[in-house]
Amino acid sequence: MSENGRCPVVHFDHNSEEHSADPVASYRALRQQSPIAYTEAWGGYWVLSGYKPLFEAARDDDRFSSARLDQYGGEGLSVVIPKTKHPFHIPIEIDPPEFRKWRKIINLITAPAAIERMEPIVKHYVTWFIDQIIEDGQCDMADVIGVPAIVTVDWLGLDVAEWKRYASAFHATLVAKRGSEEYRQAVEVDFPYLEKRTREVIAARRANPTDDIISYLVKSEVDGRPVTDEEVFSMVDLLLSGGVGTTASLTSNTVVWLYQNPEVRQRLRDDLSLLDKAIEEFLRFFSPTQALARTVTQDTELQGCPMKQGDRVLLAWASANRDPEQFENPDEVDIERWPNRHVAFGLGVHRCAGSHLGRAMAKEMLTQILTRMGDYVVDESALKPYPQQGTNNGWMSIPATFTPGPRVLQGSADPEAIPSY
Numbered sequence: 015m016s017e018n019g020r021c022p023v024v025h026f027d028h029n030s031e032e033h034s035a036d037p038v039a040s041y042r043a044l045r046q047q048s049p050i051a052y053t054e055a056w057g058g059y060w061v062l063s064g065y066k067p068l069f070e071a072a073r074d075d076d077r078f079s080s081a082r083l084d085q086y087g088g089e090g091l092s093v094v095i096p097k098t099k100h101p102f103h104i105p106i107e108i109d110p111p112e113f114r115k116w117r118k119i120i121n122l123i124t125a126p127a128a129i130e131r132m133e134p135i136v137k138h139y140v141t142w143f144i145d146q147i148i149e150d151g152q153c154d155m156a157d158v159i160g161v162p163a164i165v166t167v168d169w170l171g172l173d174v175a176e177w178k179r180y181a182s183a184f185h186a187t188l189v190a191k192r193g194s195e196e197y198r199q200a201v202e203v204d205f206p207y208l209e210k211r212t213r214e215v216i217a218a219r220r221a222n223p224t225d226d227i228i229s230y231l232v233k234s235e236v237d238g239r240p241v242t243d244e245e246v247f248s249m250v251d252l253l254l255s256g257g258v259g260t261t262a263s264l265t266s267n268t269v270v271w272l273y274q275n276p277e278v279r280q281r282l283r284d285d286l287s288l289l290d291k292a293i294e295e296f297l298r299f300f301s302p303t304q305a306l307a308r309t310v311t312q313d314t315e316l317q318g319c320p321m322k323q324g325d326r327v328l329l330a331w332a333s334a335n336r337d338p339e340q341f342e343n344p345d346e347v348d349i350e351r352w353p354n355r356h357v358a359f360g361l362g363v364h365r366c367a368g369s370h371l372g373r374a375m376a377k378e379m380l381t382q383i384l385t386r387m388g389d390y391v392v393d394e395s396a397l398k399p400y401p402q403q404g405t406n407n408g409w410m411s412i413p414a415t416f417t418p419g420p421r422v423l424q425g426s427a428d429p430e431a432i433p434s435y
């Protein structure tokens with residue numbers, strides 16, 4: 015271990031196999047060594063693994079910028095390390111004050127009242143997904159958890175028939191290994207195709223608006239002018255990447271954990287009113303979005319560590335959520351933990367815009383899983399984790415058996431006939 019100012023230079027890489035093998039232990043070791051550390055992986059970056067430094071940096075957009083600054087850390091999406099070749103994302107890659115007018119547009123469609131109106135759609139799709147497998151008594155629970163992808167695609171106004179392609183492409187860029195066939199297929203084939211399709215829908219709604227989110231976005235204004243098609247695409251692409259993977263990751267982790275902890279599963283089955291607080295605890299415990307990045311805008315110091323303009327910084331939400339200085343018994347799940355000031359949705363102005371939708375989808379999936387297939391048994395020997403856990407964590411495959419039950423929706427047995435809501 016060497017020193018960078020008073021802060022250690024460590025051997026750490028959140029994208030490595032070593033870290034993916036046990037992210038909790040890996041972050042714990044790092045946090046115990048130093049809550050702020052520097053690693054030379056990926057051209058060098060700071061890792062904020064303690065709650066305190068992360069809290070300070072995430073709320074200071076002047077010094078820790080989310081903007082796409084290509085001169086630092088290369089070209090691409092600013093909030094991940096290494097940067098990926100994603101289209102520009104509004105508003106996550108914009109700093110205040112410019113940021114605010116964009117977030118205002120998004121807030122209107124993601125506020126609690128707007129999400130309450132979506133509840134029937136969420137319920138409809140969860141019911142349909144479970145109908146597909148409920149009579150068989152066996153399934154891959156990771157498939158049931160495709161719900162967030164289809165809900166997001168339908169909500170935005172994209173073609174529901176293509177939900178699987180959206181789901182797998184966005185999923186692959188977050189969890190597949192770079193260089194793998196799955197990653198190549200997503201980046202070189204699926205994304206160009208989906209980008210074209212999304213742009214076609216935006217142009218179609220510009221010409222003939224309906225009542226979907228894309229129509230709302232094309233009718234929005236900033237600085238007294240209409241939002242352009244390019245800007246609409248930026249927001250839609252971000253809503254897709256936010257909406258598709260995160261809630262699936264939360265639910266897949268929770269489902270496996272509840273199988274391994276049958277007494278907690280039984281408590282929830284007996285009293286579903288415990289779910290709201292329990293979901294907050296699962297968010298803290300699993301931290302579906304493990305870490306995101308910022309860029310240092312000026313030479314500065316963070317809690318004694320000297321940082322230089324252009325340095326890249328990883329905000330490890332997952333690690334802050336297990337910091338014993340902030341949470342009593344952080345490695346234990348207490349489904350009634352309260353208050354629970356977790357940072358699973360981030361902190362500061364960029365705090366997750368989709369938190370209410372994410373919670374609503376997770377709650378409906380868990381409610382129906384616990385009530386319709388609540389005695390499920392997971393085949394732990396066949397569980398497959400995401401190959402890479404640096405940004406999102408979770409399970410690719412969760413083979414399970416359960417007591418069969420009846421379908422609810424008419425004609426829902428045909429998986430090709432997706433009943434649009």
Ligand code: HEM
Nearest residue numbers: 105106256257260261302303358359360364366367368372
């Ligand atoms: C369990 C579910 C979710 C988790 C854990 C999660 C996590 C996060 C985190 C940590 C951030 C902060 C980004 C930063 O500070 O750089 C964020 C931002 C964001 N999320 Fe989520 N998210 C979830 C669900 C969703 C859903 C369902 C959507 C949309 C449909 C969504 C859309 C967004 C957007 C648009 C932003 C950017 C906000 C901004 O820059 O102002 N998220 N999310």
